Amino acid sequence: MxxxxxxxxxxxxxxxxxxxxxxxxxxxxxxxxxxxxxxEDGKNTLLLKGIKASEAMxxxxxxxxxxxxxxxxxxxKKNQIVPFEDQQSLEFLSTKNDCAxxxxxxxxxxxxxxxxxxxxxxxxxxxxxxxGILRFKSSLRDYGGQVFKKRIGTKPLLMFQxxxxxxxxxxxxxxxxxxxxxxxxxxxxxxxxxxGIDHMIVFTIAPAQGTVLIHQRTYHIQLxxxxxxxxxxxPVPLLQPCGPDFDFVLRRTMWADSDLAKAARRQPAxxxxxxxxxxxxxxxxxxxETMGRLHLEKQNVEKMGGRKNKALRRAEKAAADQESMxxxxxLDREKEEMxxxxxxxxxxxxxx
Amino acid sequence: MVAKKQxxxxxxxxxxxxxxxxxxxxxxxxxSDHDSVEEGDDDDDDDxxxxxxxxxxxxxxxxxxxxxxxxxxxxxxxHDDSEEHDDSEGDEEDDDGEEDNIARKITTNSFAGxxxxxxxxxxxLAINSHQMDTSKMYIKKAxxxxxxxxxxxxxESLELAVNEKYLLEKAASxxxxxIAALWQLPIESSDVGPMVSLPIHDGSKxxxxxxxxxxxxxxKWEKFAKLRGISLNKEKRSQKxxxxxxxxxxxxxxxxxANDDTKEWPIMEVKGNDDPYADPWEKQREEKRSRKDKNMExxxxxxxxxxxxxxxxxxxxxxxxxxxxxxxxxxxxLDRYNVPPSGVPVDLxxxxxxxxxxxxxxxxxxxxxxxxxxxxxxxxxxxxxxMLEGEPERKKxxxxxxxxxxxxxxxxxxxxxxxxxxxKVFKHVVDGGxxxxxxxxxxxxxxxxxxxxxxxxNDGLGPSTFQxxxxxxxxxxxxxxxxxxxx
Numbered sequence: 001m002x003x004x005x006x007x008x009x010x011x012x013x014x015x016x017x018x019x020x021x022x023x024x025x026x027x028x029x030x031x032x033x034x035x036x037x038x039x040e041d042g043k044n045t046l047l048l049k050g051i052k053a054s055e056a057m058x059x060x061x062x063x064x065x066x067x068x069x070x071x072x073x074x075x076x077k078k079n080q081i082v083p084f085e086d087q088q089s090l091e092f093l094s095t096k097n098d099c100a101x102x103x104x105x106x107x108x109x110x111x112x113x114x115x116x117x118x119x120x121x122x123x124x125x126x127x128x129x130x131x132g133i134l135r136f137k138s139s140l141r142d143y144g145g146q147v148f149k150k151r152i153g154t155k156p157l158l159m160f161q162x163x164x165x166x167x168x169x170x171x172x173x174x175x176x177x178x179x180x181x182x183x184x185x186x187x188x189x190x191x192x193x194x195x196g197i198d199h200m201i202v203f204t205i206a207p208a209q210g211t212v213l214i215h216q217r218t219y220h221i222q223l224x225x226x227x228x229x230x231x232x233x234x235p236v237p238l239l240q241p242c243g244p245d246f247d248f249v250l251r252r253t254m255w256a257d258s259d260l261a262k263a264a265r266r267q268p269a270x271x272x273x274x275x276x277x278x279x280x281x282x283x284x285x286x287x288x289e290t291m292g293r294l295h296l297e298k299q300n301v302e303k304m305g306g307r308k309n310k311a312l313r314r315a316e317k318a319a320a321d322q323e324s325m326x327x328x329x330x331l332d333r334e335k336e337e338m339x340x341x342x343x344x345x346x347x348x349x350x351x352x
Numbered sequence: 353m354v355a356k357k358q359x360x361x362x363x364x365x366x367x368x369x370x371x372x373x374x375x376x377x378x379x380x381x382x383x384s385d386h387d388s389v390e391e392g393d394d395d396d397d398d399d400x401x402x403x404x405x406x407x408x409x410x411x412x413x414x415x416x417x418x419x420x421x422x423x424x425x426x427x428x429x430x431h432d433d434s435e436e437h438d439d440s441e442g443d444e445e446d447d448d449g450e451e452d453n454i455a456r457k458i459t460t461n462s463f464a465g466x467x468x469x470x471x472x473x474x475x476x477l478a479i480n481s482h483q484m485d486t487s488k489m490y491i492k493k494a495x496x497x498x499x500x501x502x503x504x505x506x507x508e509s510l511e512l513a514v515n516e517k518y519l520l521e522k523a524a525s526x527x528x529x530x531i532a533a534l535w536q537l538p539i540e541s542s543d544v545g546p547m548v549s550l551p552i553h554d555g556s557k558x559x560x561x562x563x564x565x566x567x568x569x570x571x572k573w574e575k576f577a578k579l580r581g582i583s584l585n586k587e588k589r590s591q592k593x594x595x596x597x598x599x600x601x602x603x604x605x606x607x608x609x610a611n612d613d614t615k616e617w618p619i620m621e622v623k624g625n626d627d628p629y630a631d632p633w634e635k636q637r638e639e640k641r642s643r644k645d646k647n648m649e650x651x652x653x654x655x656x657x658x659x660x661x662x663x664x665x666x667x668x669x670x671x672x673x674x675x676x677x678x679x680x681x682x683x684x685x686l687d688r689y690n691v692p693p694s695g696v697p698v699d700l701x702x703x704x705x706x707x708x709x710x711x712x713x714x715x716x717x718x719x720x721x722x723x724x725x726x727x728x729x730x731x732x733x734x735x736x737x738x739m740l741e742g743e744p745e746r747k748k749x750x751x752x753x754x755x756x757x758x759x760x761x762x763x764x765x766x767x768x769x770x771x772x773x774x775x776k777v778f779k780h781v782v783d784g785g786x787x788x789x790x791x792x793x794x795x796x797x798x799x800x801x802x803x804x805x806x807x808x809x810n811d812g813l814g815p816s817t818f819q820x821x822x823x824x825x826x827x828x829x830x831x832x833x834x835x836x837x838x839x
Binding site: 010012016018035036037038059100111122162163178203215234236268 | 439478480482483489490502503507510512519520526527530532539540546547550559561564581616624648655660662665
């Protein structure tokens with residue numbers, strides 16, 4: 001799907017040498033925006049219909065589009081896609097539309113009201129989960145005219161209730177939680193306007209009717225002053241159900257194998273959590289000077305060589321001269337003594 | 353309110369497990385609340401509001417003073433409703449006796465509920481990992497939920513119905529905690545409002561959509577500059593520069609940049625050391641071309657060093673480019689400088705013996721041909737021309753050449769036949785062939801067209817040229833040349 005290493009290099013050669021026709025600036029800007037970034041923004045969602053989609057499922061997709069606008073693309077035509085059998089078509093569509101999340105809606109007798117949500121990594125399908133919708137109450141239609149209308153682009157508060165979300169023995173619920181969070185969290189931001197929070201999506205999981213049911217409810221939030229503590233600035237929310245409400249059951253899943261999952265979650269070094277530095281050897285005096293302490297091993301000073309300079313060399317030379325003179329004088333004295341001995345013994349000097 | 357509240361049975365233990373909003377709301381019954389939903393309430397709710405408001409002692413109705421939450425108000429309504437119906441059903445208990453106890457238990461966190469949640473503030477996520485009480489969560493459907501049949505996907509296969517109120521309460525408690533946690537984060541005020549700084553690190557570890565980009569490799573210049581401590585000017589240079597010619601701020605680089613000397617002006621100044629007879633435009637074009645080439649080369653080399661290109665592509669490309677340029681120049685020069693010498697017929701095909709096509713050498717064959725042509729190129733077809741020294745004998749080379757008869761305009765023969773001949777030519781042009789063509793058609797020499805485009809023409813294929821066997825078979829069998837056959 002994505003160009004191979006060789007293809008990319010060949011393409012780049014053509015671009016640089018001028019033989020490839022470069023598109024206009026607007027297209028170039030768009031293509032640059034689809035390249036990988038250091039810090040990623042929110043993911044776009046692709047909403048599709050499968051082989052057969054009922055009107056109700058179309059409404060489900062419209063609802064999802066309303067929730068995820070403007071980062072969403074709803075395709076109108078039916079597609080011959082069965083996500084759990086062949087992902088190639090899905091990967092192609094998601095790559096071309098630059099959407100990392102997708103939802104395929106279909107309806108047939110065996111799997112009624114089927115919604116397959118999933119995400120891609122590096123133009124390949126990463127995770128998929130098939131949800132069978134048992135109940136759907138649409139915010140656009142079923143809640144009456146005076147319901148709160150979700151503003152485009154607001155970030156929801158999310159909540160997962162139930163102890164089953166932590167269980168992963170039979171079905172990997174934590175992964176599903178991760179997928180649902182990814183699907184609904186919207187744009188990734190550093191700062192958020194505190195008063196701009198207007199809705200909350202709650203996912204409740206509970207065992208019922210022999211299976212495990214998941215209930216998704218959306219509430220409109222209004223922040224009110226805390227009645228018990230009027231002085232506190234922390235508000236208290238007032239919740240009103242505004243839809244969409246889903247009751248679904250998890251049918252099939254396809255999770256990425258651990259290697260791919262790990263690779264997908266790997267963040268670049270710049271964004272990874274930095275361990276707090278332990279500066280044991282740095283101190284700051286009261287004057288604001290930062291002092292550092294170097295800890296060294298024991299040094300054998302005697303055996304170390306030092307730098308030589310003229311004075312040291314002179315001193316060495318002088319010392320050496322002195323020594324040699326002393327040695328010479330010693331030798332002379334010895335010789336003299338030996339001469340005297342000789343004379344004593346033999347009566348005449350040695351030299352003769 | 354918008355959603356129809358379902359009446360739930362209040363057990364005796366409700367205060368211990370969760371906050372009874374109804375009871376709590378009673379405390380604030382005297383605080384007026386006119387801050388209902390901005391979109392407007394239903395008529396029913398308005399009535400209920402008025403009812404409770406009438407019981408107040410005319411408190412101030414400032415919208416700013418949000419003294420009670422609507423949630424409480426709703427619950428108080430419900431409470432009122434339930435109380436009204438209590439007597440008839442006899443199921444509901446009166447909580448009045450226990451309300452004083454609740455009032456004393458209320459602390460500032462009572463809205464939060466007893467189930468604390470864990471948070472991932474980067475995604476504004478709250479996780480309540482306590483077990484869900486299925487007995488409270490689900491109610492057996494008993495035909496009460498007729499209004500649900502109208503929704504987009506009605507719950508036909510579900511035997512149980514969800515207790516929406518229970519979910520709402522739980523959600524409210526979680527939401528309160530989440531907002532409290534949000535308010536604990538560092539807040540900075542901006543012109544839009546209070547902005548909360550969310551933590552950078554993702555607690556849920558949501559996977560990326562694409563692998564992180566590979567780190568950018570330094571170019572040769574960047575490496576050198578770093579080594580020598582030379583600044584790269586990336587931050588220093590401004591995007592726009594003042595252009596003297598137009599007197600406005602234009603971009604430093606690119607199309608229509610400021611102070612552009614590389615433009616072609618109709619009049620070019622001859623500076624200092626320049627040769628006055630050199631072509632300045634040519635020179636400018638050469639300079640521009642060399643700059644472009646150098647830029648392309650250095651860019652490619654940098655990319656090659658970085659590993660984005662296959663090693664050796666730059667050299668290969670440059671070599672090919674130079675080759676192509678040389679060939680182009682040679683080709684152009686051929687037209688400009690290598691005009692064939694006069695006397696050599698250019699249209700005579702170069703033969704095997706004439707040497708290389710490009711060499712412009714005539715070769716023996718074409719020389720003899722040329723000589724033959726020139727020899728008969730006189731009015732007398734070369735019959736009375738003086739023979740030059742060394743010239744080869746003139747063969748009867750005028751056999752192919754027909755001498756045209758002189759036709760004077762006053763000749764009788766000419767005058768009588770002139771009109772006819774002219775008409776013949778005219779007809780030939782207009783009718784496309786005339787008698788000659790008719791003859792050929794009758795004889796079957798012209799190809800019969802199958803389509804509108806196949807008009808009648810003699811394509812030279814006739815019965816004599818028909819080949820029964822085609823391809824390899826047409827060559828025939830290779831038969832051994834025996835003595836008999838040779839004879």
